[in-house]
Amino acid sequence: MNIQQMQYFAEVCRHENVTKAAASLHMSQSTLSLSMKNLETETGLNLFRHVGRNIQLTADGQALFQEVEKMLKQVKRFEASVKEIAKRHNRLQLAVPSQIATIILPLLLGEFFQQHPEIQLEITEPAGGAALDMVEREEVDLAFVHDAEGRPNLTLRKLSSWPICLCVPRSHPLADKPSVTLAEAAAYPLVLLSRKFILTKRVLAEFDRQKLQPQILHYSPNLSSIWNIVQQGIALSILTGNGILQDSNLIAIPIEGLAQKGFIVTKKGRQIYADERCLIDFVRRKFADAPEHMNRTP
Incomplete structure (x- = not known):
């Protein structure tokens, strides 16, 4: 029966x-x-x-x-x-490192929230490597990061690629150049994101590979602190192209031969629930439908 x-x-x-x-x-x-x-x-x-x-x-x-x-x-x-x-699955826990947060958070807290007010988002902003660790330990449902190769326990869904850029004030002599070399960047005092960040590890490895000895004044975990230091002309910085606000007084100049990919990252083998799938599909659709907005370099 x-x-x-x-x-x-x-x-x-x-x-x-x-x-x-x-x-x-x-x-x-x-x-x-x-x-x-x-x-x-x-x-x-x-x-x-x-x-x-x-x-x-x-x-x-x-x-x-x-x-x-x-x-x-x-x-x-x-x-x-x-x-x-x-x-309980209407509450998603996300890890969004600070650089990619400048482009992802407005989407999530703006349009996505308006379309899906029933889905609660709990967002943390760790460094990229820490975000990947949180996904592996299942402390968050997913992460948005730059570069995540070498993590066999994770599933990567590519969003886009962005140039790695030298961040300078608009009044800087290099501001009008279409691109610079890493050697040109190393000639100026620099302030970088903390060593825990994937970008910083990548940049330091490239300095070593090219046998360059940059003058790094400070490593900061806070993107806003770096913007402030650069705006005051104290030092330049190296950031992913989307790590600079569109209306800031800063210019992002692509560094020749350097780029970063953006990914949505989940734990391999872990079930993707409906609300999580909804968010993933929303973000990927936004990047596919509006590349001129999502992928441009300031």
Whole structure:
């Protein structure tokens, strides 16, 4: 006796009339009558006696009805529990490092929230390497990062590519150049993101590879601190192209031969729930539909 049969049987018992029960269930009387006959055959019980156009429950029918009602109440509690569990997946935990946050957060907190106010977002802004660690430990549902190769436990969904740039004030002598070399960048005092950041590790490795000795004044975990130092002309910085606000007083000059990819990162083998899939599809669609906005270099 399956759940559907229980529901049909309970409705007939409540109405004591197959026609009314069929109307309540939005099905034909003949189909419901056949279902009740099949139920009697399967259970081997005589469940009903006919009294005119109505029916009455036999003693066996009454006993079965009591058990079925108990079972259906349990089913309702089970369904309510499942819905409560599902609600927890309306809260997504995200890791979004500061550079890519400049382009991702306006999307998430603006248009995505307006379209899906039922989905709660809990966002942290760690360094890129730390964000990947959080995904691997399942402390967050997903992360948006620059470059994530060498992590076999993670699934990467590419968003786009951006040049790695020398960040200078608009008044700087290099501001009008279409590109610079890393050697030209190394000729100026620099302030970089903390060593934990994927970008900084990449840049320092490239300095070593090219046997360059840059003057690095400071490593900061805060992008806003770096912007302020550069705006005041104290030092230049090296950032991903999308790590500079469009309306700032800064210029991002691509460094020849250096670029970073952007990815959405999830734990490999971990189930992707509906709300998580909704967010992933939204962001990927925005990057695909508006590359001139998402991928431009300030």
